[in-house]
Amino acid sequence: xxxxxxxxxxxxxxxxxxxxxxxxxxxxxxxxxxxxxxxxxxxxxxxxxxxxxxxxxxxxxxxxxxxxxxxxxxxxxxxxxxxxxxxxxxxxxxxxxxxxxxxxxxxxxxxxxxxxxxxxxxxxxxxxxxxxxxxxxxxxxxxxxxxxxxxxxxxxxxxxxxxxxxxxxxxxxxxxxxxxxxxxxxxxxxxxxxxxxxxxxxxxxxxxxxxxxxxxxxxxxxxxxxxxxxxxxxxxxxxxxxxxxxxxxxxxxxxxxxxxxxxxxxxxxxxxxxxxxxxxxxxxxxxxxxxxxxxxxxxxxxxxxxxxxxxxxxxxxxxxxxxxxxxxxxxxxxxxxxxxxxxxxxxxxxxxxxxxxxxxxxxxxxxxxxxxxxxxxxxxxxxxxxxxxxxxxxxxxxxxxxxxxxxxxxxxxxxxxxxxxxxxxxxxxxxxxxxxxxxxxxxxxxxxxxxxxxxxxxxxxxxxxxxxxxxxxxxxxxxxxxxxxxxxxxxxxxxxxxxxxxx
Ligand code: 0RQ
Numbered sequence: 001x002x003x004x005x006x007x008x009x010x011x012x013x014x015x016x017x018x019x020x021x022x023x024x025x026x027x028x029x030x031x032x033x034x035x036x037x038x039x040x041x042x043x044x045x046x047x048x049x050x051x052x053x054x055x056x057x058x059x060x061x062x063x064x065x066x067x068x069x070x071x072x073x074x075x076x077x078x079x080x081x082x083x084x085x086x087x088x089x090x091x092x093x094x095x096x097x098x099x100x101x102x103x104x105x106x107x108x109x110x111x112x113x114x115x116x117x118x119x120x121x122x123x124x125x126x127x128x129x130x131x132x133x134x135x136x137x138x139x140x141x142x143x144x145x146x147x148x149x150x151x152x153x154x155x156x157x158x159x160x161x162x163x164x165x166x167x168x169x170x171x172x173x174x175x176x177x178x179x180x181x182x183x184x185x186x187x188x189x190x191x192x193x194x195x196x197x198x199x200x201x202x203x204x205x206x207x208x209x210x211x212x213x214x215x216x217x218x219x220x221x222x223x224x225x226x227x228x229x230x231x232x233x234x235x236x237x238x239x240x241x242x243x244x245x246x247x248x249x250x251x252x253x254x255x256x257x258x259x260x261x262x263x264x265x266x267x268x269x270x271x272x273x274x275x276x277x278x279x280x281x282x283x284x285x286x287x288x289x290x291x292x293x294x295x296x297x298x299x300x301x302x303x304x305x306x307x308x309x310x311x312x313x314x315x316x317x318x319x320x321x322x323x324x325x326x327x328x329x330x331x332x333x334x335x336x337x338x339x340x341x342x343x344x345x346x347x348x349x350x351x352x353x354x355x356x357x358x359x360x361x362x363x364x365x366x367x368x369x370x371x372x373x374x375x376x377x378x379x380x381x382x383x384x385x386x387x388x389x390x391x392x393x394x395x396x397x398x399x400x401x402x403x404x405x406x407x408x409x410x411x412x413x414x415x416x417x418x419x420x421x422x423x424x425x426x427x428x429x430x431x432x433x434x435x436x437x438x439x440x441x442x443x444x445x446x447x448x449x450x451x452x453x454x455x456x457x458x459x460x461x462x463x464x465x466x467x468x469x470x471x472x473x474x475x476x477x478x479x480x481x482x483x484x485x486x487x488x489x490x491x492x493x494x495x496x497x498x499x500x501x502x503x
Contacts, residue, residue, distance in 0.1 A: 031157030035069035037228035039150030069152020150316035235276030356397030379420030
């Protein structure tokens with residue numbers, strides 16, 4: 001059906017996913033929609049993967065470069081990686097097949113701050129974008145496009161690409177229309193203007209993407225596929241403990257007058273711990289909350305419904321099937337309380353700093369001096385990517401990094417002498433939280449930070465070894481940040497050789 005393509009002139013461009021995939025040549029750089037498993041094209045990437053496999057079977061090289069908003073789904077990253085169809089991928093992925101291809105050197109991956117992606121494209125740092133492939137909820141009479149469940153970099157991809165292919169997804173509620181705020185004030189230095197968001201609910205753009213009709217080379221319709229299933233699990237005991245440390249800390253900051261009684265706009269990363277904090281807020285004492293974040297998970301919907309959260313600004317809805325049903329059934333209610341923006345605005349350092357967000361992000365490990373690794377396993381294997389954690393960690397009012405104190409059944413300590421990879425340096429890290437407790441590092445020197453982190457956050461199985469390292473490092477003649485270089489990464493080395501960090 002063409003019911004969602006209200007612009008008659010565009011009907012002639014409707015085609016099958018296979019025909020659309022034919023329009024993407026080997027070597028092309030393709031900007032696809034998609035952010036945390038939502039709003040990605042669902043049919044064209046698989047059709048393209050099939051085409052790539054056929055080319056490979058005939059002995060022909062065929063790879064493309066894939067740029068997105070953030071992570072997508074098996075139908076996009078999984079299918080293209082499986083077909084060995086990706087040369088360069090940026091800026092964030094979480095797909096197991098993709099991860100494997102990256103870590104075995106079969107695919108390049110450039111992991112950058114999510115707020116940087118659009119501007120790097122505009123600056124010309126990344127090379128030419130040839131084709132945009134964008135999922136939308138519909139096309140209006142004037143040819144403007146109604147965004148889907150995520151915005152990400154779509155506006156930039158549509159502007160920057162020579163050609164645009166659209167996937168119209170009929171599974172999306174048509175009533176998403178009006179929820180989005182697409183900022184068209186982008187200018188390049190030295191002509192940039194302030195981004196005029198003074199409150200999380202300020203609107204500064206248009207609800208639609210603008211795209212010259214002559215740029216559109218194909219439209220694929222009747223995609224009834226839903227977004228990737230984003231599992232929502234009830235928080236476990238460890239996540240609940242971490243959440244309660246954070247909630248108690250926030251209460252105390254309010255009591256001291258450092259935070260207002262309704263806190264400041266919340267940012268929360270994806271995952272169980274973030275969800276546990278959000279659920280904790282539902283039963284807590286804070287009212288009139290707001291959020292300025294990247295991703296809206298089920299927990300946020302619940303918080304809006306309970307009346308505790310007045311509104312949330314983000315770039316993506318990443319919901320479970322139940323969450324999608326809840327949203328669609330009460331879409332008029334949620335549309336008044338949710339704004340989806342382009343990711344350079346949802347993650348804009350200027351706005352984050354002005355609003356003074358409270359950031360909560362996951363980590364893989366941190367060291368005794370407060371350097372945080374969010375991306376690499378044992379110093380070399382990529383997990384996902386830095387995502388927006390750096391945008392928020394450096395610029396927020398208060399920023400937390402969270403994770404359980406151990407991993408892999410206790411064979412790994414998340415608190416180590418020296419991190420095996422650094423994403424957030426000691427200068428950007430304020431508060432570390434594990435189920436053991438919380439270390440508030442604000443105003444502390446490296447040696448003071450080490451004492452707090454080891455005492456409050458380390459697991460009992462590793463505490464003594466960390467104290468031992470720290471004491472010996474201080475006696476070894478080391479200086480401002482005491483380390484024994486020959487030993488600093490020995491915990492990781494031991495894990496790789498013996499399967500445990502324990503001696
Ligand atoms: O691996 O599944 O093979 O066992 O790493 O760990 O504990 O499930 O953690 O899902 O909360 O993710 C940092 C990756 C945490 C995430 C990270 C192993 C562990 C497991 C995952 P297995 P968990 P989570 C907004 C903000 C960066 C982006 C970001 C992330 C796997 O939070 O990607 O913050 N953050 N974005 O076993 C070795 C350790 C380990 C370890 C865990 N110390 N050593 N392996 N693992 N700790 C969203 C966006 O930006 C889009």
